[in-house]
Structure formats: C-alpha cells, structure tokens
Amino acid sequence: MVDVTAKPATSRTAVAHSFVRMQRATVGSVRRLKSPKGDPLEIARIAGITAAKRTSELIPLCHPLALTHVDVRAKLCQNGIEITSSATATGPTGVEMEALVGASVAALTIYDMCKALERGMEITELYLVKKSGGRSGTYVRSAAGARKRGKA
Amino acid sequence: MVDVTAKPATSRTAVAHSFVRMQRATVGSVRRLKSPKGDPLEIARIAGITAAKRTSELIPLCHPLALTHVDVRAKLCQNGIEITSSATATGPTGVEMEALVGASVAALTIYDMCKALERGMEITELYLVKKSGGRSGTYVRSAAGARKRGKA
Amino acid sequence: MVDVTAKPATSRTAVAHSFVRMQRATVGSVRRLKSPKGDPLEIARIAGITAAKRTSELIPLCHPLALTHVDVRAKLCQNGIEITSSATATGPTGVEMEALVGASVAALTIYDMCKALERGMEITELYLVKKSGGRSGTYVRSAAGARKRGKA
Amino acid sequence: MVDVTAKPATSRTAVAHSFVRMQRATVGSVRRLKSPKGDPLEIARIAGITAAKRTSELIPLCHPLALTHVDVRAKLCQNGIEITSSATATGPTGVEMEALVGASVAALTIYDMCKALERGMEITELYLVKKSGGRSGTYVRSAAGARKRGKA
Amino acid sequence: MVDVTAKPATSRTAVAHSFVRMQRATVGSVRRLKSPKGDPLEIARIAGITAAKRTSELIPLCHPLALTHVDVRAKLCQNGIEITSSATATGPTGVEMEALVGASVAALTIYDMCKALERGMEITELYLVKKSGGRSGTYVRSAAGARKRGKA
Amino acid sequence: MVDVTAKPATSRTAVAHSFVRMQRATVGSVRRLKSPKGDPLEIARIAGITAAKRTSELIPLCHPLALTHVDVRAKLCQNGIEITSSATATGPTGVEMEALVGASVAALTIYDMCKALERGMEITELYLVKKSGGRSGTYVRSAAGARKRGKA
Numbered sequence: 001m002v003d004v005t006a007k008p009a010t011s012r013t014a015v016a017h018s019f020v021r022m023q024r025a026t027v028g029s030v031r032r033l034k035s036p037k038g039d040p041l042e043i044a045r046i047a048g049i050t051a052a053k054r055t056s057e058l059i060p061l062c063h064p065l066a067l068t069h070v071d072v073r074a075k076l077c078q079n080g081i082e083i084t085s086s087a088t089a090t091g092p093t094g095v096e097m098e099a100l101v102g103a104s105v106a107a108l109t110i111y112d113m114c115k116a117l118e119r120g121m122e123i124t125e126l127y128l129v130k131k132s133g134g135r136s137g138t139y140v141r142s143a144a145g146a147r148k149r150g151k152a
Numbered sequence: 153m154v155d156v157t158a159k160p161a162t163s164r165t166a167v168a169h170s171f172v173r174m175q176r177a178t179v180g181s182v183r184r185l186k187s188p189k190g191d192p193l194e195i196a197r198i199a200g201i202t203a204a205k206r207t208s209e210l211i212p213l214c215h216p217l218a219l220t221h222v223d224v225r226a227k228l229c230q231n232g233i234e235i236t237s238s239a240t241a242t243g244p245t246g247v248e249m250e251a252l253v254g255a256s257v258a259a260l261t262i263y264d265m266c267k268a269l270e271r272g273m274e275i276t277e278l279y280l281v282k283k284s285g286g287r288s289g290t291y292v293r294s295a296a297g298a299r300k301r302g303k304a
Numbered sequence: 305m306v307d308v309t310a311k312p313a314t315s316r317t318a319v320a321h322s323f324v325r326m327q328r329a330t331v332g333s334v335r336r337l338k339s340p341k342g343d344p345l346e347i348a349r350i351a352g353i354t355a356a357k358r359t360s361e362l363i364p365l366c367h368p369l370a371l372t373h374v375d376v377r378a379k380l381c382q383n384g385i386e387i388t389s390s391a392t393a394t395g396p397t398g399v400e401m402e403a404l405v406g407a408s409v410a411a412l413t414i415y416d417m418c419k420a421l422e423r424g425m426e427i428t429e430l431y432l433v434k435k436s437g438g439r440s441g442t443y444v445r446s447a448a449g450a451r452k453r454g455k456a
Numbered sequence: 457m458v459d460v461t462a463k464p465a466t467s468r469t470a471v472a473h474s475f476v477r478m479q480r481a482t483v484g485s486v487r488r489l490k491s492p493k494g495d496p497l498e499i500a501r502i503a504g505i506t507a508a509k510r511t512s513e514l515i516p517l518c519h520p521l522a523l524t525h526v527d528v529r530a531k532l533c534q535n536g537i538e539i540t541s542s543a544t545a546t547g548p549t550g551v552e553m554e555a556l557v558g559a560s561v562a563a564l565t566i567y568d569m570c571k572a573l574e575r576g577m578e579i580t581e582l583y584l585v586k587k588s589g590g591r592s593g594t595y596v597r598s599a600a601g602a603r604k605r606g607k608a
Numbered sequence: 609m610v611d612v613t614a615k616p617a618t619s620r621t622a623v624a625h626s627f628v629r630m631q632r633a634t635v636g637s638v639r640r641l642k643s644p645k646g647d648p649l650e651i652a653r654i655a656g657i658t659a660a661k662r663t664s665e666l667i668p669l670c671h672p673l674a675l676t677h678v679d680v681r682a683k684l685c686q687n688g689i690e691i692t693s694s695a696t697a698t699g700p701t702g703v704e705m706e707a708l709v710g711a712s713v714a715a716l717t718i719y720d721m722c723k724a725l726e727r728g729m730e731i732t733e734l735y736l737v738k739k740s741g742g743r744s745g746t747y748v749r750s751a752a753g754a755r756k757r758g759k760a
Numbered sequence: 761m762v763d764v765t766a767k768p769a770t771s772r773t774a775v776a777h778s779f780v781r782m783q784r785a786t787v788g789s790v791r792r793l794k795s796p797k798g799d800p801l802e803i804a805r806i807a808g809i810t811a812a813k814r815t816s817e818l819i820p821l822c823h824p825l826a827l828t829h830v831d832v833r834a835k836l837c838q839n840g841i842e843i844t845s846s847a848t849a850t851g852p853t854g855v856e857m858e859a860l861v862g863a864s865v866a867a868l869t870i871y872d873m874c875k876a877l878e879r880g881m882e883i884t885e886l887y888l889v890k891k892s893g894g895r896s897g898t899y900v901r902s903a904a905g906a907r908k909r910g911k912a
Contacts, residue, residue, distance in 0.1 A: 001809055003829040005771060005848050011461060042343060046350050046516045047212050049457055053512050053520055054210075056813050058257050059264045060199050060806045064813055064826050066520050068548055069459040088461050092828060096271075097264050104256050104275070105210050112211045112249050119248075119280055119291050123256070126275035128267075139271050153353060155373040157315060157392050163613060191802060198668045198806050201609060205664050205672055208357050212350045216357055216370050218672050220700060221611040240613050244372060305657055307677035309619060309696050351516050358514075360661050362561050363568050364503050364654045368661055368674050396676060400575075401568050408560050408579070409514050416515045416553050423552075423584055423595050427560070430579035432571075443575050467765060495650060502654050502820045505761055509816050509824055522824050524852060525763040544765045655820050666814075666865050667872045668807050704879075705872050712864050712883070713818050720819045720857050727856075727888055727899050731864070734883035736875075747879050 001061045007092035012133035014087050016099035018107040018126040021080040026118045031076060040113040041074040041081070048072035048106030052087055055101045062097050065089045070098065072106050081110050094134050100126065153213045159244035164285035166239050168251035170259040170278040173232040178270045183228060192265040193226040193233070200224035200258030204239055207253045214249050217241045222250065224258050233262050236281070246286050252278065305365045311396035316437035318391050320403035322411040322430040325384040330422045335380060344417040345378040345385070352376035352389055352410030359405045366401050369393045374402065376410045385414050388433070398438050404430065457517045463548035468589035470543050472555035474563040474582040477536040482574045487532060496569040497530040497537070504528035504562030508543055511557045518553050521545045526554065528562045537566050540585070550590050556582065609669045615700035620741035622695050624707035626715040626734040629688040634726045639684060648721040649682040649689070656680035656714030660695055663709045670705050673697045678706065680714045689718050692737070702742050708734065761821045767852035772893035774847050776859035778867040778886040781840040786878045791836060800873040801834040801841070808832035808866030812847055815861045822857050825849045830858065832866045841870050854894050860886065
C-alpha cells in the first residue's frame with residue numbers, strides 16, 4: 001500500500017463511466033419493468049453507491065476514505081444503459097477507485113436484473129472520466145475517449 | 153429477489169471474461185513491476201476470488217451461495233490484461249454473477265495498481281463466456297463475441 | 305451458538321412486520337419525494353433485502369443460512385409506513401432473525417431518508433408475524449398483536 | 457447521498473432508545489440465563505456497538521464516519537429490556553443513524569437469544585432521544601415521547 | 609482455490625487452541641474488570657464466534673461454509689488466558705480455518721481489552737487441536753503439542 | 761468503547777510480529793509452491809493488509825480509523841515463516857490492533873495454504889514490536905521479547 005501519511009488532506013473528486021450494452025428489445029423491457037418488480041435503474045444506483053463505500057474492502061491496496069458524497073446515475077439509451085458515478089472525499093489520496101467501483105457494481109446489478117432477458121449483455125467502457133485534487137492535479141479523459149463512447 | 157426455494161440444487165458453473173486495455177508501455181511496466189512491490193496479476197487474482205465470494209453482499213437481489221470453486225486468471229497481452237474468472241456451486245440458482253464479479257474486481261484491482269502509470273486505461277468486454285446447469289441449461293457466448301474479443 | 309448439526313434441513317419461512325410512525329405531512333412528503341431524489345420505499349426495500357442476507361454477521365449467535373428468498377414491502381399508510389418482510393431457506397434452523405433484520409433495516413432506511421423532515425419519527429411494532437418449518441412447527445402471531453397493529 | 461463536502465467537521469452526538477417488550481416470565485429467565493450460556497444483555501451490548509460501526513454498509517445513503525465513541529446499555533425492566541445507545545464522531549454529518557442502528561441491533565440480538573422462550577416479543581419505541589452538533593443544532597425528544605416511554 | 613465440487617458433503621468438526629500470555633497482575637485485573645466495563649472473556653467469546661462465521665472473507669482461498677455450530681471458550685489461567693474454539697459444518701471441505709480464526713480473533717480481542725494494562729502480552733500456541741470428517745479422516749495433535757501447552 | 765472524542769488526532773504507528781512454525785520440509789515446499797498455484801507469501805501479505813483495514817469490524821471495542829498505510833511482509837526462515845506487519849494512521853487512537861490483525865490474518869492465510877502439507881503448524885509469537893504516537897508515547901518491546909524471537 002502506498003504510504004500517504006505525509007500527504008495533506010485535500011478535497012478530491014472523481015467521475016467514472018460504464019456502459020451495459022444490450023439489445024433494443026432488452027432496453028424496452030427494462031423501461032417496462034419499472035413498475036412490477038422494482039426499477040432496475042434505481043436498484044443499480046443504490047447498489048453502486050453502497051459498493052463505492054466499501055471500495056477499500058474490495059481493492060486490496062486501496063486506502064479507506066471517509067467519502068462525503070457518492071452519486072450514481074443510470075440512463076436508458078437506445079442500445080443499453082449508461083452509468084455515471086461520482087465520488088468526493090477530503091483526504092490524503094484520490095477517490096478514482098471509489099467512482100470506478102460504483103460504476104462497476106451498478107452495471108453488474110443491471111446485468112443481474114436483466115440476465116433472464118439476455119445473457120449476452122456486455123459491460124464495457126468502464127473508465128475514469130475526470131478527477132481533481134491531489135498532487136497530480138486535474139485529469140480529464142481526452143476526446144478519443146469521448147469519441148469512443150459515441151460509438152457505443 | 154426471485155424465489156428459488158422450489159428449485160432443485162444442481163451443479164452450476166459459469167465463466168466470465170474482462171479486459172483491461174492499456175498502452176504497450178504500461179503492459180511492459182506491469183511485467184517489470186512483478187518484483188519490487190508485488191505482482192499485479194497475482195494481487196488481482198486474489199482480489200477477484202475474494203470478491204466473488206461476497207457477490208450476494210454487492211448485488212442486491214443475488215442469492216447467497218456456497219461456492220465450491222472460484223478461479224481467476226490474469227494474462228498479459230500486447231495491449232492489456234485479459235482476465236478469465238470461473239465459479240462453481242451446487243445450489244438452486246446459477247453462479248453467473250459470482251464469475252462476473254470476480255472478473256470485474258480483478259480488473260479494477262489492476263486499474264488500481266497501474267493508475268499511477270496510465271489513468272486512461274479502460275475496462276471493457278466484461279461478459280459471460282458460458283454457463284452450465286439449471287433449468288435454462290448451457291449457454292455459450294456466440295462467435296460474434298469471440299470475434300469482438302479478437303479485436304481488443 | 306445452538307448446535308444445529310444434527311437437525312434435518314427442512315424448508316423454513318418467516319414473516320416479520322415493522323412500522324415507521326410519522327406525521328401526516330411527512331407521509332405526504334414521502335409520496336412526493338418519489339420523483340426527484342429516489343423513492344424511499346424502493347430504497348428501503350433494497351436495504352432490507354440486502355441486510356437480511358447479512359443477518360449472521362450482525363446477530364452474534366445466528367447461524368449463516370443460504371436464503372432462497374427474501375422480500376421486503378413498504379406501504380404508505382395515513383400515519384406512517386408499514387413494512388412486511390419475509391425470508392425462506394432450506395436448512396437446519398429458522399429464518400425468523402433474517403425476516404426481522406430485513407424489516408428493521410428497511411425501517412431504519414426510511415428514517416434516514418426522512419429525518420430531515422421529522423426527527424421525531426418512531427420505529428415500532430417490529431415483531432414476528434408467522435413462521436413455519438422446523439421442530440417447533442408453525443407460529444402465527446395472535447389476534448392481540450393484530451389488534452395492536454390496527455391502532456397504529 | 458447528500459453532499460456534505462462543504463460542511464465543516466464538528467463534534468456530533470446522538471442518543472437513541474429501543475425497547476424489547478416481553479412477558480414477566482421471560483424477563484425472569486433472562487435474569488437467570490446470565491450464568492450458563494452467556495449474558496444476553498452483554499451480548500446485545502457488543503452486537504449493538506459492532507453494528508453501529510457498520511451503519512454506512514447497512515443504510516444505503518449514510519456517509520461513512522470515523523466514530524470516536526459508541527455505547528449501548530441494556531437494562532432489565534418489569535416487562536422487557538430497555539436499550540439506550542449513543543454515538544459520537546467529529547465529522548461533517550450527524551450520527552443519528554449510528555445510534556439508531558446500535559439500539560436496533562442490540563434489540564434484535566435480545567430477540568434472538570430469547571426467542572426460544574417467547575416468540576411474541578415485540579421491539580418498539582425505537583427513536584432518537586437527542587442529538588447535538590451540526591447546522592441544525594440540538595434536538596431533544598419532547599415530553600410526549602417521554603410519556604409514551606413511561607407507558608411501556 | 610481448491611475445487612471441492614465433487615467431494616461429498618459430510619459432517620466436519622475442528623477444535624483450535626490459542627493462548628494470551630500476560631503477567632499475573634494483568635490476569636488479576638481481568639478477573640476484577642468483569643464488573644465495571646464488561647467481561648473481557650465474554651466479549652472475546654462473542655468476537656471469536658462472529659469472526660469464525662466470516663472466515664471465508666478473511667482467508668482468500670477458503671470456501672464459504674454454512675456453519676452449524678461455533679463455540680469459543682476463554683479461561684483464566686495463572687499466566688494468561690487460554691482459548692478453545694470449535695466449529696462444525698456439513699459440507700465438502702473442512703472447518704479447521706473457522707476454528708483457528710475463532711481462536712485467533714478471541715485472543716486479539718483480549719489483547720485489545722487489556723492492552724492499557726500491559727502492552728507486552730503475547731498471543732501464542734495457536735494451533736489445531738483436532739479435526740474430524742472428510743477424506744483425510746481424523747487428526748489429533750500429538751503429545752508433543754500437549755506438553756508444550758503444559759509449559760505455557 | 762473508550763471515548764476518544766476529546767483526544768487530538770496525531771500520527772500513530774505500530775509494528776507487530778507473528779511466526780508460523782513449520783517443519784523444514786514444509787518450508788521447502790512453500791518455497792517451491794511459488795510457481796504453480798500462487799505464492800503463499802504474497803497471498804498472505806494481501807490477506808493481512810486487507811484484514812487490517814477491517815479491524816474495527818472484527819474487534820468489538822476498536823474504533824474505526826482511516827489508515828494511511830499498512831504493510832505486511834512474510835519471510836521464509838529455516839523453521840517457519842516470520843511475519844512483520846505495520847500500520848499508520850492520523851487519528852485520536854492507536855493502531856496497535858490494526859498491526860496485530862494484519863500479522864494474525866497473514867499467518868492464518870499461510871496456515872490455510874500449507875495445511876495439506878502439515879496440520880501441526882503452530883502460529884506463535886504474535887506481539888506488538890513497537891508503537892509510537894499518542895499520549896502514552898513510544899513503546900518498544902524489550903530485549904527479552906527479542907531474545908525469545910531469536911529462539912524461534
């Protein structure tokens with residue numbers, strides 16, 4: 001584990017992205033599933049937030065952090081569900097992993113809820129969109145990444 | 153949660169795949185990092201296995217299962233690291249999510265260990281390769297998926 | 305911990321009840337909150353199901369059980385939110401605690417989401433409604449309990 | 457999750473209450489059970505403290521907090537066991553949920569340990585007694601609540 | 609992880625031992641501490657049982673098992689506290705690790721509760737006393753181990 | 761739980777030691793096992809670090825702490841494997857338990873990986889080597905402890 005004892009506690013933010021690619025028929029079913037057995041997007045959101053808080057249990061060399069904010073949003077697209085996850089903390093190390101874990105578990109939850117409809121779904125484009133704070137400063141994913149996302 | 157009380161306990165297996173795309177220089181560093189601070193592939197393997205056992209804590213509507221086997225393998229490729237994860241249990245429901253969680257957390261662990269080298273890495277192609285057992289029988293991902301993987 | 309090694313694995317079910325008493329104005333707000341920041345009833349449902357699966361971590365002398373079904377329902381009433389939680393497993397011991405933990409954590413989640421509106425809410429009437437299976441057979445809460453609930 | 461990033465870290469305290477209502481014969485048994493298989497009040501106390509520390513895992517939109525103190529007390533009464541739980545932390549958000557989770561899991565643990573004696577026990581009067589710190593200042597439950605407790 | 613899918617589910621038992629060596633004055637304090645702030649032996653017992661149930665989360669290549677019994681006993685000796693922990697399950701693999709984790713965490717809990725009195729305490733003699741069940745049959749620690757224990 | 765609310769947050773460090781005593785033949789096997797099924801020393805290291813982060817879940821009266829560094833090292837000796845674990849945090853209370861939990865779970869992991877070779881292994885000499893920070897200042901284990909270690 002990297003020793004972050006000597007690093008000052010500063011405000012850190014990170015945003016991550018993931019995408020669950022599925023057939024249009026499955027997207028339609030997700031939209032309609034909203035009423036009877038629960039809304040997959042809302043359950044994915046809650047699962048992602050809850051998992052982000054447990055990042056240091058899942059990722060062996062991650063530091064525990066007192067997150068001050070986590071948010072996960074899931075949006076229906078034509079060919080799948082796009083997830084954006086953000087995390088914030090004031091601490092000596094960044095929150096990239098927390099944002100990525102949130103986006104990842106939200107996507108897995110959608111897979112779980114839709115797998116009876118389509119087993120071939122694929123989780124893809126899980127990446128860091130941006131992060132700020134800390135010695136390495138601000139990172140923003142380049143246009144190449146954005147273009148790639150456009151193809152999804 | 154789907155009620156699986158009346159379903160018979162049968163042997164279930166699932167295999168999942170994920171890929172961490174990175175620059176060739178980063179792949180080279182991962183290879184060399186093996187000695188000083190620990191082997192990223194081995195740490196990812198352990199993280200994936202450990203996480204697979206906790207799938208029902210992470211995915212809200214997943215049933216707890218007594219897994220009889222979990223394996224995660226991480227392999228260096230030219231442009232990234234390919235992960236294969238498998239899970240087995242004897243129970244009333246399948247182990248697809250356990251295999252997918254294993255592949256996902258192994259990939260996130262690699263991201264964590266390499267993020268100082270390249271923040272732009274992308275986790276992609278997380279999908280079910282095959283599963284067997286249960287009423288729905290055997291599923292094998294079609295050639296289209298395989299072709300896609302080839303392009304990675 | 306009671307030794308249940310010699311007891312046969314049979315099908316067990318339990319249903320639990322809880323009630324979050326709140327002012328009518330708060331009930332009205334919960335109904336309207338559904339859209340902007342998430343549906344408190346749905347989030348409580350997910351939290352209750354997830355917690356029920358972790359009962360043996362929370363209650364020191366509870367046995368771990370492979371639950372085959374958990375369900376939590378939250379319903380808006382005039383003066384609060386009524387929660388019903390059920391759990392099922394095939395095993396050597398009962399699932400009363402799993403149902404009670406589900407009802408309890410769902411109620412606490414509602415408190416958490418509504419506490420900015422009314423700190424004086426009270427969680428009450430957390431009890432076992434019925435259970436079946438096992439050597440002690442079926443238990444159904446008597447009419448006195450039902451009457452009590454009517455007053456809520 | 458509410459974003460508390462901009463809120464100053466101040467000292468926060470909360471006290472919660474719960475009550476496990478049981479028959480007098482059961483109260484008597486709890487008193488006598490102290491010697492052979494462990495003291496239910498002590499086990500409940502430990503379970504409540506341990507659970508309070510995991511509040512952010514159980515309640516989806518709760519922030520993780522570095523608690524500096526948790527205490528749970530369980531007291532035998534004529535018709536049940538009264539639990540008082542307190543939590544303290546220095547942070548940007550309150551500890552009401554931590555105190556309530558402590559009181560709730562301590563009560564559930566008592567239910568678990570006594571359920572062979574009386575399945576009809578009821579957990580009731582789980583509420584916030586008081587809290588201090590933070591922008592909303594001090595809250596003390598009004599006399600109506602106290603009166604209600606008197607009736608228990 | 610060893611693949612135990614093909615192994616039959618049989619009854620498995622294991623007993624483990626640990627010892628917390630401390631000065632006589634500390635042993636005396638533990639005896640007297642029983643009243644004011646809680647009984648260290650009882651808290652250690654509960655901590656050990658609870659941890660044994662989470663063995664597969666702590667030990668990376670351990671299989672999850674539905675334990676049917678766990679017991680931990682802590683006994684004051686002249687020069688320390690002796691802990692015996694037992695675990696039982698019906699499953700395809702043994703419960704040695706569960707018994708050892710129980711004995712280990714109980715010992716650590718005693719260290720935690722007594723460290724203000726004596727930081728130099730040492731946890732020692734953590735070993736498997738016996739195990740039964742499974743293809744490898746019964747194991748009983750030899751007299752050499754017993755003799756060693758006698759010296760403690 | 762000791763109330764540490766009023767104590768200032770200072771930098772705290774602790775180092776712990778443990779030893780897994782095994783036969784020379786087993787030590788030799790551990791050395792050779794490195795290639796096929798994973799390196800036991802590396803897996804023990806990861807297990808120890810991960811467990812240290814969860815100390816407050818395992819030890820009932822331990823405060824949760826935001827660790828800024830954890831390290832675990834395992835070294836092959838003639839008659840066993842020696843483990844050194846260190847933990848650091850800035851907080852109102854010490855990190856002795858975190859270091860001890862790391863050393864303990866690393867040792868248990870080695871036991872788990874080698875138990876098919878030798879069930880009679882013994883975990884011993886788990887103690888605090890030193891700690892610094894806090895009101896009680898620096899503690900260094902005396903030469904007697906060191907001598908003892910020499911005998912291992």
